[in-house]
Amino acid sequence: MLNKKLDKILPKVQKPGRYVGGELNSVIKNKGDVDVRFAFCFPDTYEIGMSHLGIKILYSIFNNRRLHLVRARVCAVDRTWSKAMIENDIPLYGLESGDPVSAFDFIGFTLQYELSFTNILNMLKLSGVPLLSRDRTELKNIVVGGGPCACNPEPIAGFFDILFLGDGEEVDLEVIELFRKCRKEGKTKQES
Numbered sequence: 060m061l062n063k064k065l066d067k068i069l070p071k072v073q074k075p076g077r078y079v080g081g082e083l084n085s086v087i088k089n090k091g092d093v094d095v096r097f098a099f100c101f102p103d104t105y106e107i108g109m110s111h112l113g114i115k116i117l118y119s120i121f122n123n124r125r126l127h128l129v130r131a132r133v134c135a136v137d138r139t140w141s142k143a144m145i146e147n148d149i150p151l152y153g154l155e156s157g158d159p160v161s162a163f164d165f166i167g168f169t170l171q172y173e174l175s176f177t178n179i180l181n182m183l184k185l186s187g188v189p190l191l192s193r194d195r196t197e198l199k200n201i202v203v204g205g206g207p208c209a210c211n212p213e214p215i216a217g218f219f220d221i222l223f224l225g226d227g228e229e230v231d232l233e234v235i236e237l238f239r240k241c242r243k244e245g246k247t248k249q250e251s
Contacts, residue, residue, distance in 0.1 A: 071143065074137070077104065077105035077106070077134065077137075078105075085155055095127060095128045100134070100135075101114055102135050102179045102182060104137060105134040113206075118130055132153065136185070141181070144185055150186055164199050165201050170204050170206040173208055173214070176214065197247075198241060202218065203221040204219050204222050205224070209222045
């Protein structure tokens with residue numbers, strides 16, 4: 060259903076290739092093989108996000124090392140596509156699968172610069188995910204962030220469940236394993 064909507068609407072927006080995925084070396088995993096889904100969000104346009112070396116490194120590390128984990132890429136959208144998404148009830152989605160961001164267990168943002176903070180809020184809004192951490196009570200849609208601006212997180216702290224300081228490669232995996240354990244034991248977000 061989403062693909063049919065996209066086929067009709069995308070030709071009417073600026074630079075539609077930003078929103079279709081399917082690039083060389085994209086990682087598509089069988090949903091039955093994956094038990095943790097991570098939407099890896101870059102709060103700027105596709106061109107800026109895909110030129111960021113950190114995204115390429117993390118995407119490759121997590122999708123190739125962990126069979127049970129999939130990281131899908133999500134970038135901020137421009138005004139024309141944002142307007143079309145709202146008018147046509149299309150949620151923000153991962154480039155690899157087309158699945159809505161709200162279907163992912165983790166929603167991770169890289170915090171590269173402060174001017175992207177409003178894009179983070181817009182991406183959550185377009186996803187249909189509650190903006191404030193306190194309003195996300197289930198053990199899903201865990202919003203995490205890391206990167207240079209995580210060192211002074213106070214302006215955005217209320218929107219995130221977890222903020223990572225420093226390189227996130229190892230601590231991400233530890234948190235994901237803790238999540239798997241808590242979900243298996245039936246714990247709530249507050250108990251985790």
